[in-house]
Amino acid sequence: MEKQALLYEGKAKKVYATQDPQLLIVSYKDDATAFNGLKKGVIQGKGVINNQMSNLLMAELEKRGVPTHLVRELNPQETLVKRVSIVPLEVIVRNLAAGSFSKRYGVEEGLAFAEPVLEFSYKNDGLGDPLLNDDHAVALKLATREELAVIRAYALKINRLLQGIWADRGIILVDFKVEFGRLADGTIVLADEISPDTCRLWDAQTREKLDKDRFRRDLGGVEEAYRQVMERLSSGL
Ligand code: TMP
Ligand code: ASP
Numbered sequence: 001m002e003k004q005a006l007l008y009e010g011k012a013k014k015v016y017a018t019q020d021p022q023l024l025i026v027s028y029k030d031d032a033t034a035f036n037g038l039k040k041g042v043i044q045g046k047g048v049i050n051n052q053m054s055n056l057l058m059a060e061l062e063k064r065g066v067p068t069h070l071v072r073e074l075n076p077q078e079t080l081v082k083r084v085s086i087v088p089l090e091v092i093v094r095n096l097a098a099g100s101f102s103k104r105y106g107v108e109e110g111l112a113f114a115e116p117v118l119e120f121s122y123k124n125d126g127l128g129d130p131l132l133n134d135d136h137a138v139a140l141k142l143a144t145r146e147e148l149a150v151i152r153a154y155a156l157k158i159n160r161l162l163q164g165i166w167a168d169r170g171i172i173l174v175d176f177k178v179e180f181g182r183l184a185d186g187t188i189v190l191a192d193e194i195s196p197d198t199c200r201l202w203d204a205q206t207r208e209k210l211d212k213d214r215f216r217r218d219l220g221g222v223e224e225a226y227r228q229v230m231e232r233l234s235s236g237l
Contacts, residue, residue: 027078034216048076049230050195057194068190084181084191087143090121093159094175150188169232174200196226
């Protein structure tokens with residue numbers, strides 16, 4: 001399968017057409033941005049790590065009943081995926097307070113919730129990805145009620161599965177963001193990526209941050225953190 005026209009270039013990935021109209025090639029970049037593109041940088045080796053980690057995790061999720069866009073890894077930085085139309089929602093699941101939740105509600109990072117908190121943001125950089133509820137999403141025709149129910153159930157299942165995978169490796173899954181897409185027949189599948197760019201991962205012993213917050217907050221050791229989580233994930237999968 002070979003890359004044809006560049007269809008889309010985002011902040012962290014490029015998407016190419018292929019000979020097959022139902023398949024696309026995703027190419028992961030080392031570029032990193034934060035705060036809606038205001039902060040820019042490069043995380044050496046991130047493209048390879050995010051591609052490989054996302055594929056390992058999506059393959060595990062598929063095995064356990066979550067449909068995904070994954071077809072196969074083509075090379076360390078590129079993957080063949082099913083073409084979807086992205087549901088313009090950022091689906092966030094939180095197990096501990098952090099980031100925008102802590103800021104918005106004035107609670108300390110690290111506060112553990114009794115149950116996971118699921119939230120939707122409208123995927124719209126121009127508006128700064130505003131938080132929205134089911135009624136807003138339906139009113140804006142971003143998704144139907146039925147699709148929202150499917151998305152919610154998958155997101156919570158993904159949380160349970162990923163929490164287990166990371167816990168086995170001494171890592172706390174604090175929160176994460178996923179995106180879903182529709183196949184040509186309307187089936188909802190997990191799309192986009194699952195990586196240290198899109199998850200908060202803390203060492204269970206030391207609570208050290210092992211994710212993109214090291215870049216967002218200028219904590220240093222960004223590359224080392226990405227390498228470490230990838231190493232811990234590959235041991236034993
Ligand atoms: P938040 O606390 O900043 O809302 O982030 C929640 C989770 O979503 C966190 O794991 C990081 C991830 N995330 C993204 O994947 N993309 C984004 O643009 C933002 C703001 C957060
Ligand atoms: N990727 C997002 C951006 O540039 C933000 C983030 O991950 O913090 O803006």
